Amino acid sequence: MNSGEIARMAGVSVRTLRHYHQVGVLPEPARRSNGYREYTVRDLVLLLRIRRLAELGVPLDGIPPMLASDGPADAVLDELDRELAGQIERLTARRAVIARLRAAGAGPDTPPELADLLGAGAGGGPLMLEHDRDIMVLLHHRLDEAGRAALTGLMSQVSEPETLAASNELTARFAALTPDTPDAEIDRLVADYHRALGHLSFDGFENVDGRTGALLTAYQKMVFNDAQREFFARLIAAA
Incomplete structure (x- = not known):
């Protein structure tokens, strides 16, 4: 598979794929004689795992250790849950402010x-x-x-x-x-x-x-x- 094919199959953009390579989350595969990268099914599986962790909110620099670990992920999941709870609280507060501004007919900078x-x-x-x-x-x-x-x-x-x-x-x-x-x-x-x-x-x-x-x-x-x-x-x- 080339970069466009694996990106399509994984549901990410080629730009995201290249970014994963740049930050070291996804190792670069070997290149063919024509200079293009040649991705395998194992690369696709790894990319899918990375995408899943990123969607959960795991920071990119925290993904490689998780992929390399065979232990339970309870601590990581607990931390993610706390972070999401905090985000929900902040977003709920923002929505309350928006509702108050809208009800008053005030501008968003008020x-x-x-x-x-x-x-x-x-x-x-x-x-x-x-x-x-x-x-x-x-x-x-x-x-x-x-x-x-x-x-x-x-x-x-x-x-x-x-x-x-x-x-x-x-x-x-x-x-x-x-x-x-x-x-x-x-x-x-x-x-x-x-x-x-x-x-x-x-x-x-x-x-x-x-x-x-x-x-x-x-x-x-x-x-x-x-x-x-x-x-x-x-x-x-x-x-």
């Missing part, structure tokens, strides 16, 4: 803890929703476990019906700020923000590091205009 919350506000339109998502994704990545819990808690507070209505109205006003907006209008927005949302708890954000703050500032410079950045500066100063 942190699952925030899936139900990021789409709640729409006061500033799609662009502001995009900015909110970006900032939340960045914060979620940079915060520790306590900080992430605090972020989720804050978003849960904002999603309360009355608070959400006020937040949407303020977000719409923020989105409408332009470089020509009078200072008095920015001050009114800051005051209204503290009056409507000043009760929100930010406990848990004490450990936000300087690098995270710098990243958020850099993001704001990229996406917000001068008036909007001035709003943030005054909001922080009035806190």
Whole structure:
């Protein structure tokens, strides 16, 4: 048999067959006078055994010792079973995340803890929703476990019906700020923000590091205009 024939009979690709040769799992057979490999039935049986072990999840470097051993394979099978159980657990968790994202209508890159919350506000339109998502994704990545819990808690507070209505109205006003907006209008927005949302708890954000703050500032410079950045500066100063 040539390489194409044995690969077909074993149900593998010629590329896989060559890979087995390259990594030393399947010894290369002798070559005929024309330079082509000549496979025998014994090579086919060995290839079928290799394929079977690989399908069970045995790593390629672990196959030769198993093929050479005449002893029981209980230890190997136990290890494979534990690995598969772990994979099933991880895949089940992933499916749960996917279901949660789908139910919330959230994108696949959304942190699952925030899936139900990021789409709640729409006061500033799609662009502001995009900015909110970006900032939340960045914060979620940079915060520790306590900080992430605090972020989720804050978003849960904002999603309360009355608070959400006020937040949407303020977000719409923020989105409408332009470089020509009078200072008095920015001050009114800051005051209204503290009056409507000043009760929100930010406990848990004490450990936000300087690098995270710098990243958020850099993001704001990229996406917000001068008036909007001035709003943030005054909001922080009035806190």
